[in-house]
Amino acid sequence: MPVTIRDVARASGVHVSTVSRAFSAPHLVNPDTRSRVLAVAEGLGYRPNRAARALTTGRTHNFGIIVADIANPFFPPLIKAAQAHARSRDYNVFVADTDEDPQVEEEVIQTLSKQVDGVLLCSPRLTNKAIERLREEVPFVVVNRRIRGMPTVLMDVGQGASLAVRHLTELGHRRIALVSGPAGSWTSKAMHEAVATAGADAVFLGPNAPTEQGGITAAADVIASRVTGVLAYNDLVAIGLIEGLSERGVRVPEDVSVIGVDDIVAGRLNRPKLTTVSMPAAAAGRVAVDMLLQAVDDVAAATVTTLETSLVVRESTGRART
Amino acid sequence: MPVTIRDVARASGVHVSTVSRAFSAPHLVNPDTRSRVLAVAEGLGYRPNRAARALTTGRTHNFGIIVADIANPFFPPLIKAAQAHARSRDYNVFVADTDEDPQVEEEVIQTLSKQVDGVLLCSPRLTNKAIERLREEVPFVVVNRRIRGMPTVLMDVGQGASLAVRHLTELGHRRIALVSGPAGSWTSKAMHEAVATAGADAVFLGPNAPTEQGGITAAADVIASRVTGVLAYNDLVAIGLIEGLSERGVRVPEDVSVIGVDDIVAGRLNRPKLTTVSMPAAAAGRVAVDMLLQAVDDVAAATVTTLETSLVVRESTGRART
DNA sequence: ATACTTCCTGCAACCGGTTGCCGTGAGGAG
């Protein structure tokens, strides 16, 4: 029922190969013939079948984006930017949610591998080994995780953490806590290292769940540690922490300053408005797609792009009481 | 380089058609042969190419989900649920963001049409006419918009609005405002009608931008209208409204009760925690995929599924002052 | 022993495009 290239050929009195070339190799066909063919195609409502084309060209013009949890507010802006950028390059994108399950992640990569030219792995949960192996089947670009020899886009949370600590010390805070996230994540490590070397008197609290509840729970530890400035693993934790502190009569920012990471919408809506390390998620999405486009024809390239983060000062940080 | 069905055939000494059947029609091949073929395939790391398969079967085993804005917190849970459900039925999903642009929406549908078995249109911005036309090319299921003769999943905001109004009247509020959203949206109309017939003394304020800023701006109108209960177009508006009211010295819920719609994360994080009409987004995603699966082989079906909403009472509503 | 099933497998066409190769005819050079 759908109109194919042969219908167009028949209707315009040329061979299918000519129709094909009219679309994908214009310089090889007489301008008059071409415009006639295009007119007929238009009239018939013909659209080239990309899947069929992929069969011979080996280019699907599709990408895959794999994330652990679409509903995590950190990812949608990244996906949105990546998708928009891909579209501008005439690529469509599959999006798959692995529900934090490495097993699912592997399966998804498998089923996607033949229908895409490359995959964006956002904070993958698979082991390095598994990723190396799957790389044989489809090109990857990894976001927010360091894997040797693989094209990578990193958002420099370490640098962001330094910014945050500097901001706190400039406000006069001497004792600072890092309320960290799950043990062993790349992000946690980078933050830990940055805070440790930032030259302040630092205490490390955690691991904690990377959620609002994790922050609420951590409030007691923060109070016990007698710090006046806190850098939280992410905005959700920061928001929970502020809530936990206020339940215990500690005020933000009057008594304790709190900084989050991610700059999600909820932080801007929070009262006090959250001071936070803003992640260049949209930029990361675009860069990753660019690297994917490059990886498509130049398999060897294994660049590492590191994106700067920035500090957004709002209302949850203030001068230390003297 | 990737291993094909012919490689497997050669390596296991059978014809390609036998390999094909070993995978997709097991009952047609001798159990011994089958297990031998599967073993060889496994050893070679063979994966059937779904795109190639689609060419002959006419089933791509892909769906498309089209939304106006992935970053709108309402959509990710829906996408997540739809994707997970689709995966359990062995379907992959494309996700496309149209940036609220009907033109882009149409283009995206066009390029996707041949690579998917159906498309989920979430709150489409296209005209009915355009959608009817595109329907010729690919089956649709429409979410959150009413289009005659088309499979549809609706979340009953009207019923949710009734719930909200009833909650307010039970708390003793006599004058109620509906702070509506953009003019002409299906949602706005449904809410308007529900509030108008809910039997309270109602005033209608708007149209407003469906954002936090829209809510802040509407605060003045709300105060001027001397209501004590408000139903906002969505949670963002409600949060903005609460902020706008508090800037003007009006307290929530002591002076005015506010109810939102959507139940986004930010509402739960807000202070006061937002009372809201919760939308069954995940259920909608699952149901929509089920309808899509059905539409794939039974083009005629044009069911309308309406999902109930529920009221989540938190802290932004309270008893009217007597 | 013959005829009829049933089960299994091979053959080859086909899905919708792409592309290397070749033939044709027009135009330019000599």
Add this chain to the structure above:
DNA sequence: CTCCTCACGGCAACCGGTTGCAGGAAGTAT
């Protein structure tokens, strides 16, 4: 006028699978 070049477009094979058809082998009924 002849020869060469080259732009154009047709032919057919191919991409990786699927599937209707047919045929051979084995089993069963007569």
